[in-house]
Every structure is written in structure tokens, then in C-alpha cells.
Amino acid sequence: xxxxxxxxxxxxxxxxxxxxxxxxxxxxxxxxxxxxxxxxxxxxxxxxxxxxxxxxxxxxxxxxxxxxxxxxxxxxxxxxxxxxxxxxxxxxxxxxxxxxxxxxxxxxxxxxxx
Amino acid sequence: xxxxxxxxxxxxxxxxxxxxxxxxxxxxxxxxxxxxxxxxxxxxxxxxxxxxxxxxxxxxxxxxxxxxxxxxxxxxxxxxxxxxxxxxxxxxxxxxxxxxxxxxxxxxxxxxxx
Numbered sequence: 078x079x080x081x082x083x084x085x086x087x088x089x090x091x092x093x094x095x096x097x098x099x100x101x102x103x104x105x106x107x108x109x110x111x112x113x114x115x116x117x118x119x120x121x122x123x124x125x126x127x128x129x130x131x132x133x134x135x136x137x138x139x140x141x142x143x144x145x146x147x148x149x150x151x152x153x154x155x156x157x158x159x160x161x162x163x164x165x166x167x168x169x170x171x172x173x174x175x176x177x178x179x180x181x182x183x184x185x186x187x188x189x190x191x
Numbered sequence: 192x193x194x195x196x197x198x199x200x201x202x203x204x205x206x207x208x209x210x211x212x213x214x215x216x217x218x219x220x221x222x223x224x225x226x227x228x229x230x231x232x233x234x235x236x237x238x239x240x241x242x243x244x245x246x247x248x249x250x251x252x253x254x255x256x257x258x259x260x261x262x263x264x265x266x267x268x269x270x271x272x273x274x275x276x277x278x279x280x281x282x283x284x285x286x287x288x289x290x291x292x293x294x295x296x297x298x299x300x301x302x303x304x305x
Contacts, residue, residue: 086231109291120195120281120296121234128291167233171290179294181226181233 079104079170083182091190092160098153098185100168110151111169111179112142121167127151138162163189193218195297197282203303204272212267212300214282221287223265224249224294225257228279237280240265241288272304 084099102108109128113121125136132144142153151168165186169179195216204210216223224239226249236249240259254276256268265284269276282297 081233083233111293113296118299120298121283122296123293126291126293179234179236181235183231183233 079106079108079172079180081168081170081180081182083166083168083185085185086183087186087188089188089190090158093157095156096154096158096162096187098166098168098187100151100153100182102149102151102168102170104149104170104172106172109171110142110144111171112136112140112151112153113167113169114138115165115167115184117164124153124166158187158189160189160191162187193295195282195284195295197280197297197300199300200298201301203305205305206273207271210269210272210302212269212280212282212302214265214267214297215263216265216282216284216295217263218284218286218295219262220284220295221262222292223259223282223284225255225265225267226281226283227251228281228299234281237267272302274304276302277304278302 080103082101090096111126112124114124115121125134127134127144135141140155165184167184168182171179198213221242225237226234228234235251238257240246280300283294285292285294
């Protein structure tokens with residue numbers, strides 16, 4: 078079985094400040110890790126994913142995430158946020174087999190304030 | 192344009208009145224899936240389909256049915272909706288069955304069951 082914990086349900090931050098959204102996972106098998114973003118009234122869009130290789134993954138819109146196997150974490154970071162980054166962010170994990178697809182965390186709402 | 196479409200986008204119904212939410216993808220994807228999104232719970236998988244005529248239960252299948260008669264379509268059926276099925280529903284697809292593949296999400300269907 079696999080699970081995902083997003084430690085913060087809401088993260089308020091000022092525009093141009095750095096941000097980190099935390100994600101921890103548990104799994105008994107090798108995993109693939111994803112971050113998705115959901116803008117208001119829209120579906121989910123892939124930000125980035127980790128499959129293998131370099132533990133630092135760069136995604137769209139200036140986001141990056143670091144896979145840490147020993148701490149079972151996959152935290153998402155951005156050095157300087159914009160108002161347009163206001164959205165809900167979901168961390169997700171998938172196992173090798175792919176049958177059951179993604180297990181999602183409960184989401185983190187990023188609120189960027191001017 | 193490559194996309195996943197869902198209809199309707201918004202639906203209000205009453206307890207017990209059968210309804211169908213349609214989902215269609217134009218990317219020739221083998222794998223399709225339905226999720227429901229509830230506050231504080233993230234997205235939970237309802238059903239998935241590895242290919243035509245192959246469907247299986249996800250984490251929360253009770254009260255739902257699906258079918259996959261054609262590769263592009265994967266409708267979600269609520270035979271007798273109840274208020275606890277009030278939720279935001281997403282259809283998703285991905286190219287194959289590999290765990291590391293990106294899922295593409297539809298825009299969502301917001302359902303209210305009175």
C-alpha cells in the first residue's frame with residue numbers, strides 16, 4: 078500500500094517570496110512521484126514528476142522538487158512566487174505496476190498575497 | 192487539441208434519479224480513470240480501465256458503475272445517486288499502463304445530489 082501526506086493544508090505567502098510545499102510518502106515498492114496544480118475551476122495539470130536519475134526535478138512555471146529517498150519526501154519549491162501561482166497543489170505517488178494509478182495527498186492551498 | 196472532455200460540467204439532481212457523466216479523450220490513450228475530489232481528502236480513485244472492456248475498482252467504487260465499450264469513452268454511471276455522492280468528479284487518461292506516465296485530466300464535473 079502507498080500513501081501521501083501533505084503536511085500543510087494552506088500556505089499563505091507574499092508575492093516574490095520563496096515557498097516550499099511539503100510532501101511525504103510511504104510505499105513498500107519503488108515509486109514515481111508527481112506534483113499537480115489545480116487552478117480555480119480547472120482540472121489538474123502536471124507540474125513535474127520524478128521517475129529516476131537526478132533527485133532534483135525541474136518543472137513548469139519555475140517550480141522544482143527534490144526527491145529524498147531516505148526521508149521519503151518530495152518537497153516542492155519556488156524561489157519567487159507570483160500572484161498567478163495561487164492554486165491548490167497535489168502531491169501524488171504511483172507504483173511500478175500502474176494498475177491503480179495515482180494516490181494523492183490531501184492538497185495544499187497556496188495563497189499568494191500582494 | 193489533445194484533451195479530455197467531460198459533460199456536463201455542473202449537475203444538480205435528486206436522490207435516486209439515475210445519471211451519467213460522460214468522458215471522452217482524443218489521444219488514443221489506453222488507460223482511463225475516474226476520481227472524486229472532496230475537501231481535505233484530495234482525489235480518490237473510483238474506477239479505472241486498462242483498455243476496452245477491461246475495468247476495475249479503485250478505492251471508492253460503491254454506488255458507481257462504469258463501462259468501456261470504445262477506447263475513447265469512459266462514462267461514469269450513478270444508478271441511484273445519494274447526497275454523499277455530492278462531489279467534484281474528474282476523468283483522466285494516460286497513454287498506457289506504466290506507473291510513471293503522466294495522467295491528463297478533464298475539467299471536472301461538479302455534482303450536487305439533493
